[in-house]
Amino acid sequence: MKRLVLLVAVLAAPRAWACASCGSGGDDPLILYPNELTKAYLGFTRTSGFRNVDKDGELSAAGGPEAKDALVIAAGRTLTPRAFVTATLPVLRNVKDGASKSAAGDPSVGGRYAFVLQSLAQPWRPQVQGVLSYKHAQARSLRESEEMKTLLDVFGTGFHEIRTGIDVWYGMTAVKAGVAHGATFYRATDFEGLRYAPGPSQRTTLATGYGWTSSAKTLIGANRERKDGLSVDGARLPDSDQLSHGVFVTQDLMVDPSSSVRLTLSRAAAFGVNKNTARSSGVTMAYARAF
Amino acid sequence: MLAALLLATATATSAKPAPTCPPMSLAALEGSLKGKGETKVVFFASWCATCKDSLEKSYPDGTVFVAAFDERDAAEAVASRYKLAHVCYTDEGSIAKGLGVTGLPAVKDVRF
Numbered sequence: 001m002k003r004l005v006l007l008v009a010v011l012a013a014p015r016a017w018a019c020a021s022c023g024s025g026g027d028d029p030l031i032l033y034p035n036e037l038t039k040a041y042l043g044f045t046r047t048s049g050f051r052n053v054d055k056d057g058e059l060s061a062a063g064g065p066e067a068k069d070a071l072v073i074a075a076g077r078t079l080t081p082r083a084f085v086t087a088t089l090p091v092l093r094n095v096k097d098g099a100s101k102s103a104a105g106d107p108s109v110g111g112r113y114a115f116v117l118q119s120l121a122q123p124w125r126p127q128v129q130g131v132l133s134y135k136h137a138q139a140r141s142l143r144e145s146e147e148m149k150t151l152l153d154v155f156g157t158g159f160h161e162i163r164t165g166i167d168v169w170y171g172m173t174a175v176k177a178g179v180a181h182g183a184t185f186y187r188a189t190d191f192e193g194l195r196y197a198p199g200p201s202q203r204t205t206l207a208t209g210y211g212w213t214s215s216a217k218t219l220i221g222a223n224r225e226r227k228d229g230l231s232v233d234g235a236r237l238p239d240s241d242q243l244s245h246g247v248f249v250t251q252d253l254m255v256d257p258s259s260s261v262r263l264t265l266s267r268a269a270a271f272g273v274n275k276n277t278a279r280s281s282g283v284t285m286a287y288a289r290a291f
Numbered sequence: 292m293l294a295a296l297l298l299a300t301a302t303a304t305s306a307k308p309a310p311t312c313p314p315m316s317l318a319a320l321e322g323s324l325k326g327k328g329e330t331k332v333v334f335f336a337s338w339c340a341t342c343k344d345s346l347e348k349s350y351p352d353g354t355v356f357v358a359a360f361d362e363r364d365a366a367e368a369v370a371s372r373y374k375l376a377h378v379c380y381t382d383e384g385s386i387a388k389g390l391g392v393t394g395l396p397a398v399k400d401v402r403f
Binding site: 033034035081117118119120121122127171172173211214257258290 | 336337338339340341342343346359360361362365368369371372373387393394395
């Protein structure tokens, strides 16, 4: 660099980060592009309007918190143009009747590896990423709650989780589309002498979008999540399987070459057949910055 | 006569070598461009959708294309598809960093 005597001009560098896209599932808050060595993410989600959905799909009032807030802090590191790893920690707050409780949620670590990279040489070839993550159950779960009336102190599932999946994304053209499928496996855990073993869950997400400019992109999508039933001490609880169909819309905007903002509106159990789940609406505002 | 001309043309076309983008460091790039005056350096990547426009533009003789944050095979496939007539390199990691390029596409005029 000592011999670099003059850097004359930058002729074109703005909107530099709106290149290849990925994360069609939208399940991971933080996605790194190959040119982003390190990236930080700060997102705030408010989920509200909870309604219980029973085994027959009937809606009823939910007894838990009226609203759940999540402040998600995440950081990622690119290892190669094909691979990156992330670490995520949510800080949660439950609100009901003017009262609230806060706690750290379940931290997770994950990674993605692109088996197939998108290329300008073959614009119709999709990016194919493998996804692997682990979530460590450290937050209080429903079975450990000391406030069973309000559930204000419930911040996790109580089960360690391993998620694996695949994410296929067509992002080289203005019209974008993708499909992501993942399976989550839960580690059986003892609560008060009983062994709880949730069945695995399968989540499929379809998304499509449009790049309005090199710095603005809108995505809409739908997801389907099916979770096998719960076993207690080896006995499967009848009608304990879950099914949920949700929708989301996301607006991404690059505010400068190294940072972006994202607004996501989502609704769980929004359409189709839903079972043993909860209907809710979510709003997420997020900021990500690459270093 | 016409058949022979067509054959000769086809042979000449097929004989044109595909563009290559060998690995390059900033120090080596500086060495190769030293004393050549102002040089335009175009940064791109095969996975960068918004790099398409910059690959399709016309550039003056002596322009250097650098595939950054990318793999050589993928960069050469793009160079071939866009028929890059200029010198092309694959950044080993130091060129973009040294010239302050963090996003793509980017075009810089440099003088070493």
